[in-house]
Amino acid sequence: DTGVSQDPRHKITKRGQNVTFRCDPISEHNRLYWYRQTLGQGPEFLTYFQNEAQLEKSRLLSDRFSAERPKGSFSTLEIQRTEQGDSAMYLCASSPTGANTGELFFGEGSRLTVL
């Protein structure tokens, strides 16, 4: 399978707990993006990496959120002290640098439910 993979696919947690999501992009894709999607809405940009450098963070990404891409390959998104409003689908996408097609390749997402 050469697509973007995300783990876990589903996570149920209690308010106040920490959660971590992992994304494995398509190999050789330098850019990696995190989006959040709530029910009935379009995905909202959270942050993106060019290799290991985090180049942009949305204002949606509060201090409780942190994302890393330590070796420019897989990435993790951690949410500390989860709140019910964090319940959403967290989508990861990747693309090669300089792609003229503009295509982002999305994973199937990690669905978070905060009780």
Next chain:
Amino acid sequence: QQQVKQSPQSLIVQKGGISIINCAYENTAFDYFPWYQQFPGKGPALLIAIRPDVSEKKEGRFTISFNKSAKQFSLHIMDSQPGDSATYFCAPRMDSSYKLIFGSGTRLLVRP
């Protein structure tokens, strides 16, 4: 996503009919105009896209029409099929970061 306004929110079309979805944008820093298709439980996937120097692009049953002066672009699905039932997003791309700004989505149902 205030920068991108998509309409309608939902659409019901009979099999064989034409589905039309519209998108209006404000930001002139967009440099690429794709439509993404999303099925339940899946991530969005690129359907068709257009560059701003072209006014129309057709791929099979799918056509994008682009009006740069009006800052609008639309998706036309000809001969709509039940398998086209999905949520469609316009998602123009920022020229610096290549990030996509998604519209709120159009839920299409094609009745057999």
